[in-house]
Amino acid sequence: MPELPEVETVRRVLAERLLGKTLTAYALGKPTFYRKPPETEITRLIGRKLEEIQRKGKYLQLRFNGEAELVLHLGMSGSIRLGEPTPHERLRLDFEGEFLRINDPRRFGRAACKLPTLGPEPLEESFNAVVLAEKLRGRKAPIKALLLDQRIVAGLGNIYATEALFEARIRPGRAAGVLRRNEIGRLTEAIRSILTRAVEAGGSTLDDQAYVDPLGRPGRAQDSIKVYGRETGACGHALKATRRIIGGRRALYCPECQL
DNA sequence: CCCTACCCCTGGGGGC
């Protein structure tokens, strides 16, 4: 559910509320995430001050004094809330009386001590057409599968990968390695602009309930979605779903506009 | 290394 724009929105709210506070306790939900968080490591963080919250792709990295850190991921259905208890609490972190709760019905979220290997941040200079072209060269997997691969570029999920391919006018099933230079250029720019606009709009809240920020506020980026979850694209054409599963999920595209 | 299939879960919606 949460992709880069949603996680970035969460990060900003958390930073405003929690920076400078000390982790005083934590509690696992019953049940907690399907992968049990590393309790001895989390226990070691108690008494430390939260100095920085960074976002790496879809991960949140909480940095404490003394080089200690905790990495959080929201999986498919997770959200972070400040304040009152939620129905599917999997992990709670207490910061001097302020409660950070991860609510996650499907339990795919996780808490860990270190980040996996991630590709470049799409909104930073390290991501550009030359870098992307290099990573796609010779690859036979569908372009959409590689956009969803966090080692190629960090932070895209099904919504924004779908939107970026539409904006770049590229079919999701094309082999990544055959994309032309100008197509990769369009794709790079599309990823940047889609994500930038979505961050400015505070992320996408598609179904009522799904994503909300830590204070319970929905995003507004769903209003500018042109393809994902629609039957007719913003271009006015009927959209098509691939029969084939690409990168673990079905792909949606406009057969008229995307080549 | 590359690529695909499959697994980890729960809840909501549609069809019957």
Next chain:
DNA sequence: TGCCCCCAGGGGTAGG
């Protein structure tokens, strides 16, 4: 109303 099947914004891992 109930049941069953399908679907979902993610990622790790095991094979070929």
